[in-house]
Structure formats: structure tokens, C-alpha cells
Amino acid sequence: MEAHIAEWLNLLVRWIHFIVGVAWIGASFYFNWLENHLNRQAPQEKGIDGNLWAVHGGGFYHLKKFENGPDKLPEVLHWFKWEAYMTWVSGLTLLCIVYYYNAQAMMIDPSVSDISTITSVLIGIGSLVVSWVVYDQLCKSSLKQKPEVLGLLIFAFLAVLAFLLTLVLSPRAAYIHVGAAIGTIMAANVFFVIIPSQKELVKALSEGRVPDPSFGENGLLRSRHNNYLTLPVLFIMISNHYPSTYGNQYNWLVLIAVSAVGVLARHYFNIRHLRKAIWMLPTAMFGFILIVMATMPAKQKALEASDKVTTAQIMPIINQRCASCHSAKPTQPGFAAPPAGLAYDNPIDLENNADKVNTQVMQKIMPLGNLTQMTDEEREQVSLWYRSLEK
Numbered sequence: 001m002e003a004h005i006a007e008w009l010n011l012l013v014r015w016i017h018f019i020v021g022v023a024w025i026g027a028s029f030y031f032n033w034l035e036n037h038l039n040r041q042a043p044q045e046k047g048i049d050g051n052l053w054a055v056h057g058g059g060f061y062h063l064k065k066f067e068n069g070p071d072k073l074p075e076v077l078h079w080f081k082w083e084a085y086m087t088w089v090s091g092l093t094l095l096c097i098v099y100y101y102n103a104q105a106m107m108i109d110p111s112v113s114d115i116s117t118i119t120s121v122l123i124g125i126g127s128l129v130v131s132w133v134v135y136d137q138l139c140k141s142s143l144k145q146k147p148e149v150l151g152l153l154i155f156a157f158l159a160v161l162a163f164l165l166t167l168v169l170s171p172r173a174a175y176i177h178v179g180a181a182i183g184t185i186m187a188a189n190v191f192f193v194i195i196p197s198q199k200e201l202v203k204a205l206s207e208g209r210v211p212d213p214s215f216g217e218n219g220l221l222r223s224r225h226n227n228y229l230t231l232p233v234l235f236i237m238i239s240n241h242y243p244s245t246y247g248n249q250y251n252w253l254v255l256i257a258v259s260a261v262g263v264l265a266r267h268y269f270n271i272r273h274l275r276k277a278i279w280m281l282p283t284a285m286f287g288f289i290l291i292v293m294a295t296m297p298a299k300q301k302a303l304e305a306s307d308k309v310t311t312a313q314i315m316p317i318i319n320q321r322c323a324s325c326h327s328a329k330p331t332q333p334g335f336a337a338p339p340a341g342l343a344y345d346n347p348i349d350l351e352n353n354a355d356k357v358n359t360q361v362m363q364k365i366m367p368l369g370n371l372t373q374m375t376d377e378e379r380e381q382v383s384l385w386y387r388s389l390e391k
């Protein structure tokens, strides 16, 4: 009953997180696109910086961007902030439901480090707070005069964070916390810098004075960072489905490399209206292919007949180490149904999922948190079994 409700709660919160995240990033992509596509050619109406025509959903739209703002504030002015706040709140809730509530299994990997559940949760939450503080201080320092250097330093800081987290947390928890740290930076940017700078704009306008330019500059810098951080954060959100990423021995490096590819691709779309930089996209693609090759598992030599292991021979291992969760009726507290829909009560089901089983076991992702204490010898047996299945 409790596990059943937890599952639906998980679904509901994840669904909301996904919806508001799409709304946030969608709006941010849209305004970025708008800015880059404004028609700024003269003649423009008085006080107008640029305009744009668009057709969408059965109507024509004509948008204008003001040079300094309208003479008089409109009665209704739309702000874009709740998507950002809701994405962060739902993300944090999800982190609690999926990771902290089940910390022994989800946060800790005994083969990585032997910390207590409390420590793991404190490290998780601490990483979010520290990331924001470090990032914010970097942005407030004199480095903001050199945005490229600042950008590189922020990237380096996040890379170090990824490395450090993989030393203490389970691989998936480390990944998701880098993502959550980036998400925290992005949402805090909206809350502490971008929205206040827009408020100053509006206030100055209503008081008939020139807005303090430092607000605008800071707001722009943080929005730029948010723009570049979207691709890495989206990658991290989906990486959980791909054991070749978080399961790699150098998983932190994979995270950094894929993020760099994402940032480069984003950069291309940001600057292509300014100058030709067509090399960026193929370079990003090439980088991606390099990652695929670098993470390729070593080819193993064919098995001797005497080394072959049959499904019947590994069933006892599976029953002992996996079936408490992966069975039609799990006995592990907190599980109402077999996780990921995978039940191994039947040898056929095991064989049908041999690929996944082998990957998860050899990369030590499963058994989750090694709660059932699978030994290295047993993992070797699973690998032999997998290779025996190969035709």
C-alpha cells in the first residue's frame, strides 16, 4: 500500500517537474530565438529596436522590442518566473522522494564509499548550496568583466563537483546531484538576479528615470549562463536511463565530455546569426562520436566450452541477489511492483533481458546499492553466462 502510493506520488511529481521544466526551457528558448531573429533594419517605428512577424496556430503575430521601454507601463505585463521556481521545487521534491527517502539503496554504493545515509543526504543537499554560493561569488567578482574566462571557470567548477561527487555517492546519485546543482544555480539566477533586475527596469520606468545599468548587465550575464546550462542539465536528467554514462569507470569524465558537447552545440545556435561558425556543429558531433568510441567496452575473447554457464546455473544467484525486488511480488520493503517492469521469476524473462542484466551487474549498478550483497565472483558468473548466450 505504502509503496504503491509512493510510486504514484513519484509519477505525479515527475510529471509536474517535466511539464514546468518544458515550459521554462521552452520560454527561454523562444525568447532567445526572438532576440536573434528580430528584424532590426531601418526604418523602425519611433522607439522600437526591432520587430518580428510570425504565424502560429491560426493567427498572425507582430511583436516589437522597445529600445528603452514604453513611455507608459501597460496595465498587464507578463513575467516569466513561476516555471523556473516550480521546476526547482518539484525537482527538489523528486530528489527527496526518489533519492533521500530511499537513501540506502539510491544514494550509497558500498563499492564507492561506505558513508551513512545521513551523510549521503547532507552531501547531496550541501552540494546544491555550495554550488550556488561558489557560482554566485564567481559572478560577483571582477571576473564578470571577462565573460569567457568566467564561463570556463564555472564549467571547471562543475567538473570538479562531478568528480568529487562520484567519489562519495552512488554513480546515479552523483550524476543527478550535478544536475540538481546546475538546476539550483539556474533557478536561483532567476530568483535572486534576473527577476530583481527586471523589477528595477519596471520601477525606473514608472519613476521616469534611467534604470541602474548594473542590474541589466547582471541579469543578462546570468540569463546567458542559464542558456548554456540547459543542454547539460537536460542530458543529466535523461542520463539515468543510460548505464554507459553513469556506469562508466570514468563516469565524471563522461558527464563533463557530454556537457561540453552540449554547450558547444548551444553556442552554435546562439551565435550563428552573428557570424558563420558552421564548424561548431560537426565538431560537437565529432566529440560525441569520440565519447561513444572511448566508452566502448573491451572486446572479450570467445569462451572455452568448459567456461560456459547456463541460465539454470545462474538462477540461484538471481533468486538470491535480484528477486527480492525483481519479482512479480517483490519482498523488498518499498517495492509494490518489479522495478523497471523487470521480473526474473522465469528464466525466459532473464534471458530476454540478458543485455541489460549483464550491463547493470558488471557496472555494479545492480543490485541497487548492493543491498543484497552480490559478490564479485557472482558478477563474474553473470558475465560468463551472458557471453555463453552469444551465438
Ligand code: HEC
Binding pocket: 105, 240, 241, 242, 243, 318, 321, 322, 323, 324, 325, 326, 332, 339, 340, 342, 353, 356, 357, 360, 361, 366, 367, 368, 371, 372, 374
Ligand atoms: C533493492 C532492489 C533491487 C535489487 C535487489 C535489484 N534491483 Fe534492479 N532495479 C531496481 C530499481 C529500483 C530499478 C529501476 C531503476 C530506474 O530505472 O531508475 C532497477 C532496474 C533494473 C534494470 C533496468 C535498468 C534500465 O536502465 O533499464 C535491470 C536490468 C536490473 N535492475 C537488473 C537487476 C539485476 C540483474 C539484479 C540482481 C543482480 C537487480 N537488478 C537487483 C531495484 C533493484
